[in-house]
Amino acid sequence: MKVRDLMTNEVITLKAKHTLQDAAKLMLDLNVGVIPVAEEGDKLRGIITDRDIVVRAVSKGADITKAKINDYMSPKLVSINPSESAEEAAKLMAEHQIRRLPVVEEGHMVGIISIGDLSVVDIHENEAAFALHDISTPARPQL
Structure with missing residues (x-):
């Protein structure tokens, strides 16, 4: 099965100039x-996650009503083409320990x-389960 058959087509985005509060409200x-x-419009620059907001901003005392997404988003993106297979998507998610892939x-x-x-979907050798296992394996904290 192809990524285009499984992906969510209508994705709402924000701009880097929006605040973290804007992002949090939209997530809610x-x-x-x-x-x-x-x-x-649709030229992808990065991703902001709930974890980015909490770990990168709130934990350091940032004022989320003023802090811009641009300063806290994850700019290094892993993405996939819609013509790729579901297996390839699972492989990328596992390899990069991510739960979502932008389709570009x-x-x-x-x-x-x-x-x-x-x-x-029934993908080869239950790769979704393997991917979830690899994604959920926590990285070791640096001491």
């Missing part, structure tokens, strides 16, 4: 933990796929 309204950050075609975001999307 949409019941999601990640918001893609895009410019010029010709430089433009066309959707997002999550580990949950993969869990509903």
